Amino acid sequence: MVKIHNFGAGPAKLPEEVYEIIKDELTNFGGTGISLLETSHRSQTYLKLNTEVQDVVRRLLNVPSNYKILFLAGGGQGQFAAVPLNLISRTGTADYVVTGTWSEKAAKEAKKYGKVNLVLPTTDRHTGIPDVSTWKLDPNASYVHICTNETVHGVEFDFIPDTKGVPLVADMSSNFMSKKIDVSKFGVIYGGAQKNIGTAGVALVIVREDLLNQALPICPSIFDWTITAKNDSILNTPPMFAIYIMGRVLEWIERKGGLDKMAEMATKKSSLVYKMIEESNGFYYAPVAKNSRSKMNIPFRIGSSEGNDVLEKEFLKGAEARGLIQLKGHRMVGGIRASTYNAVTVEEVETLVSYMREFYQQHSK
Ligand SMILES: *Cc1c(COP(=O)(O)O)cnc(C)c1O
Numbered sequence: 001m002v003k004i005h006n007f008g009a010g011p012a013k014l015p016e017e018v019y020e021i022i023k024d025e026l027t028n029f030g031g032t033g034i035s036l037l038e039t040s041h042r043s044q045t046y047l048k049l050n051t052e053v054q055d056v057v058r059r060l061l062n063v064p065s066n067y068k069i070l071f072l073a074g075g076g077q078g079q080f081a082a083v084p085l086n087l088i089s090r091t092g093t094a095d096y097v098v099t100g101t102w103s104e105k106a107a108k109e110a111k112k113y114g115k116v117n118l119v120l121p122t123t124d125r126h127t128g129i130p131d132v133s134t135w136k137l138d139p140n141a142s143y144v145h146i147c148t149n150e151t152v153h154g155v156e157f158d159f160i161p162d163t164k165g166v167p168l169v170a171d172m173s174s175n176f177m178s179k180k181i182d183v184s185k186f187g188v189i190y191g192g193a194q195k196n197i198g199t200a201g202v203a204l205v206i207v208r209e210d211l212l213n214q215a216l217p218i219c220p221s222i223f224d225w226t227i228t229a230k231n232d233s234i235l236n237t238p239p240m241f242a243i244y245i246m247g248r249v250l251e252w253i254e255r256k257g258g259l260d261k262m263a264e265m266a267t268k269k270s271s272l273v274y275k276m277i278e279e280s281n282g283f284y285y286a287p288v289a290k291n292s293r294s295k296m297n298i299p300f301r302i303g304s305s306e307g308n309d310v311l312e313k314e315f316l317k318g319a320e321a322r323g324l325i326q327l328k329g330h331r332m333v334g335g336i337r338a339s340t341y342n343a344v345t346v347e348e349v350e351t352l353v354s355y356m357r358e359f360y361q362q363h364s365k
Contacts, residue, residue, distance in 0.1 A: 117141060
């Protein structure tokens with residue numbers, strides 16, 4: 001069988017070393033003689049793991065001591081509801097910066113719980129981040145929400161916006177732990193784990209303590225950050241296995257050299273693909289403005305800026321035959337999307353790029 005290279009956008013590739021560890025620990029966790037899957041969430045074993053995973057998050061991101069690290073069920077979209085449920089009560093209104101599908105979904109969910117101000121003009125063509133000077137921020141907003149990396153459109157923030165004291169809330173589902181960030185610039189950071197740091201089912205939430213204690217009365221307890229923090233993320237049975245895998249992935253990042261190393265690799269991998277696109281005289285077309293191009297998800301078209309259906313299908317077919325899989329673009333935007341998360345190696349990206357070169361040479365006039 002041909003070796004598989006998984007460029008899927010999520011659930012995405014996990015590091016091979018982590019699979020080896022999971023295999024070893026699956027039926028006998030930490031010498032207990034039983035699997036973590038059948039261990040009580042109130043046991044010393046789990047309490048220890050719960051602390052260890054929080055600790056590695058704190059070390060990697062240098063999380064200041066006035067921030068809580070929480071694990072919640074319900075994935076990324078669970079937090080689309082949890083964010084307004086926990087934060088919108090202060091003024092009843094929130095700012096949403098919509099730069100792609102995910103932030104659009106987050107804004108839509110928030111409308112159920114309060115007033116949403118769209119900071120940018122509405123569009124369905126997301127190809128960059130409009131200059132901050134054009135943003136219509138509401139000084140009365142309870143918070144400003146951004147998505148730091150739009151997984152579908154491939155639009156990534158390369159800066160942290162100044163929100164003039166209004167708490168900044170960021171969905172980092174698809175670029176969490178891909179580079180160092182200054183956590184103190186954010187009120188809340190959250191993300192589902194299954195893109196870059198683990199598997200589906202758990203959301204990692206990092207929240208500044210002064211933003212607790214203001215949840216709406218209707219907020220379900222399991223989404224209430226204050227109650228979750230008080231219970232050290234063990235209010236009910238947490239998605240323990242997903243939290244465990246996230247912990248093992250984060251320890252792997254640490255062993256590999258931490259977030260600076262991940263950032264260096266992400267730049268290297270994404271540059272290889274963008275360079276190939278640039279060198280193809282328009283055969284490959286990347287729609288996103290250069291300063292907002294994602295280092296995690298690279299969408300592109302083949303044949304023209306609108307894409308050529310026949311060529312794109314053929315590209316995907318040839319890719320699969322070479323073991324290069326899950327490259328189909330999201331159904332909303334079409335085309336091709338290569339995701340180059342932490343677990344994807346430079347060698348794998350080189351294999352993809354050499355296929356892109358070969359396909360280009362065969363099909364460009
Ligand atoms: C995948 C994704 C989500 C949704 O995550 P789920 O865990 O499936 O709810 C939210 N935001 C971004 C940026 C994503 O990439």
